[in-house]
Amino acid sequence: MTPPLVQTRGLSLGYDDHAVVDHVDLTIEAGEVIALLGPNGSGKSTLVRGLFGLVPRLGGSIELCGVEQSQFTEHTRIGYVPQRHSLAQAVRSTVAEIVAAGRLPHRPWWRPASADDRQRVAAAIDLVGLGDRAHAEVSTLSGGQQRRTLIARALAGDPDLLVMDEPTAGVDHANQLVLADVIARLAANGTAMLVVTHELDVLAGVVTRIVCLDGGHIDFDGDPEAYAAHLAEADHPHIHGGHHHDHDHAAGGH
Ligand code: ADP
Numbered sequence: 001m002t003p004p005l006v007q008t009r010g011l012s013l014g015y016d017d018h019a020v021v022d023h024v025d026l027t028i029e030a031g032e033v034i035a036l037l038g039p040n041g042s043g044k045s046t047l048v049r050g051l052f053g054l055v056p057r058l059g060g061s062i063e064l065c066g067v068e069q070s071q072f073t074e075h076t077r078i079g080y081v082p083q084r085h086s087l088a089q090a091v092r093s094t095v096a097e098i099v100a101a102g103r104l105p106h107r108p109w110w111r112p113a114s115a116d117d118r119q120r121v122a123a124a125i126d127l128v129g130l131g132d133r134a135h136a137e138v139s140t141l142s143g144g145q146q147r148r149t150l151i152a153r154a155l156a157g158d159p160d161l162l163v164m165d166e167p168t169a170g171v172d173h174a175n176q177l178v179l180a181d182v183i184a185r186l187a188a189n190g191t192a193m194l195v196v197t198h199e200l201d202v203l204a205g206v207v208t209r210i211v212c213l214d215g216g217h218i219d220f221d222g223d224p225e226a227y228a229a230h231l232a233e234a235d236h237p238h239i240h241g242g243h244h245h246d247h248d249h250a251a252g253g254h
Contacts, residue, residue, distance in 0.1 A: 004027045004028055005064070006062075028161060031208075037211070052080055065078070080163050095141070103120060142175065147171060180202040
């Protein structure tokens, strides 16, 4: 049996011994496309950064492809597209140079790029729709195009799982649709994804599962249908027999 791509058990992460992610159990299997939702400050970025060992772990376990996170060496199997500003130091580089860096872990430092490496770089750039900008300096690109460059860099490594932290944040609607299309094409190729987002609408139809964080805890984990029911219940708890302040008030005869 293939181990899950990600499996956390009782995972707590935080800063200065203060837990921001608290006892989270999260398993990601091949082919899943998961939207990670939650209010600002609920711990979404901390959780995804923690999967890569970028946040102090206060407790629990993280296994990546069946291997304890600190022992995991097949870094390209799990690609990471961080939240923002990560191209700031690379402004003089071209799109192709940035994306080619995503191939580096696949070969010894002294071996030049092979035809296969170059082909994968070109394919990754095409897939994110930047074929005509491959030799442009990234400083000349829009924010959305820079985000797509980072996605292409992760794709060049041919990952089984791509983790993206708010790929559509701060991007205009047209670029959001382009990114959603990229995500749909990756999903069709069988790439599993964990996407932190506030814009679930643009990913509707692609997402297979929704995980909601609130105050560092998972407060919902299920498929889009169950999520719709969960929202309906939150909006109209009286329909399901729960108590709702306004309802009680109205029932009081005003
Ligand atoms: P989200 O991504 O859901 O908006 P974050 O994971 O960014 O939430 O933040 C969760 C909490 O952790 C917030 O209270 C935030 O202030 C705190 N936090 C995030 N990064 C750091 C850091 N580097 N040092 C200390 N506290 C942090």
